[in-house]
Amino acid sequence: MAEQKEKINTDEWVDLYADYLFNYCIVRINDHELAKDLVQDTFIAGIQGLDKFEGKSAVKTWLVSILKRKIIDFWRQKESRKTDNFSYFASKNGDNYHWDERRKPKGLLADIDVEIHNEELGHVLQDCISVLPSKWRQIFIDKMIDEKDSEEVCKVHDVSPSNFWVIMHRAKLQMRECLEKRWFND
Amino acid sequence: MIDCKEAAYLVDKGQFEKLTFWKKLNLKFHSLMCDICRKYAKDSHALSHIVKHADLNTSKLSEKEKVQIKEELAK
Numbered sequence: 001m002a003e004q005k006e007k008i009n010t011d012e013w014v015d016l017y018a019d020y021l022f023n024y025c026i027v028r029i030n031d032h033e034l035a036k037d038l039v040q041d042t043f044i045a046g047i048q049g050l051d052k053f054e055g056k057s058a059v060k061t062w063l064v065s066i067l068k069r070k071i072i073d074f075w076r077q078k079e080s081r082k083t084d085n086f087s088y089f090a091s092k093n094g095d096n097y098h099w100d101e102r103r104k105p106k107g108l109l110a111d112i113d114v115e116i117h118n119e120e121l122g123h124v125l126q127d128c129i130s131v132l133p134s135k136w137r138q139i140f141i142d143k144m145i146d147e148k149d150s151e152e153v154c155k156v157h158d159v160s161p162s163n164f165w166v167i168m169h170r171a172k173l174q175m176r177e178c179l180e181k182r183w184f185n186d
Numbered sequence: 187m188i189d190c191k192e193a194a195y196l197v198d199k200g201q202f203e204k205l206t207f208w209k210k211l212n213l214k215f216h217s218l219m220c221d222i223c224r225k226y227a228k229d230s231h232a233l234s235h236i237v238k239h240a241d242l243n244t245s246k247l248s249e250k251e252k253v254q255i256k257e258e259l260a261k
Contacts, residue, residue, distance in 0.1 A: 010256065010259040010260065011256050011259075011260075013259075014252050014255050014256050014259070015252070018247055018252055018255065019246050019247060022246065022247045023242075023243045023246075027242045027243070036247060036251055036255075039247070039255070040255045040258055040259075043255065043259055044258075044259065047259065086191045086194065086195075090190055090191060095189070096189035096190070096191075097189045097190050097191035098189070098190050098222075099190055099222045099223075099226075104222045104225070105222060105225045105226040105228075105229045106225060106229075107224070107225030107226075107228045107229055108229070109228070109229040109232035109233055109236065110228050110229070110231070110232040112232065112236060114235065114236050114239040114240055115239070118239070118240055118241040119241050121236060121240035121241070122240045122241040122242045122243070125236070125237060125240050125242060126242060143202075144234065144237045144238070145237060145238070145242065147238075150202060150203070165195070165198070165199045165203075166195070168198060168199075168202075169194070169195045169198040169199065172198050172230055172233060173194070175233060175237075176226075176229050176230060176233050179233060179236070180229070
């Protein structure tokens with residue numbers, strides 16, 4: 001009987017929370033199969049830890065907290081990718097940097113209508129976010145999408161405020177170029 | 187006088203933080219003369235707006251995948 005009860009519970013969990021958890025995950029990981037596996041692992045960890053769940057929070061919140069840890073573990077394992085800094089976008093003339101002719105911003109992004117292309121933009125942005133180095137990605141998402149306090153983001157990711165602004169800036173440089181390329185060239 | 191590297195950095199930082207008077211003035215002055223940094227500022231603001239409003243929640247698991255998970259959990 002106990003087994004039966006658990007089975008019904010877990011089916012219900014999948015129906016109620018799978019999409020939410022999957023969405024949460026895919027934005028941060030951008031790999032359909034992997035996101036699915038992490039969601040499944042989250043449910044399994046949830047079932048195994050069910051006796052530890054005291055009902056202090058909603059089941060959904062609790063599952064999200066498990067998933068968060070799994071995503072962080074995944075990021076930790078993954079090697080961080082090649083990083084761009086300003087010298088990639090500019091050339092030095094004496095002591096001063098000037099935009100590189102091939103990489104200079106064209107001011108096109110303001111022409112994109114986010115109301116109309118909402119969904120396609122979501123996919124392109126996910127791709128662009130996914131190629132950010134992992135630390136930048138986490139910080140960029142926390143600040144730009146989750147709109148957390150800068151101070152809080154610094155604390156969570158253990159970076160100094162000045163380092164935080166440099167990371168945000170570099171992430172934006174890379175995101176800007178990625179979005180321009182993907183949206184206007186592809 | 188600040189260069190494009192510094193100007194672009196201040197553009198991004200200035201979106202979230204109040205810049206000091208001198209930094210702000212430097213940025214204004216640079217932007218007056220530098221067409222590309224003005225475009226960067228325009229793009230950077232647009233990017234923030236797009237990231238905030240684009241639908242990043244469009245992906246779903248298929249019914250088949252949900253059944254697979256259910257089966258996996260029932261094991």
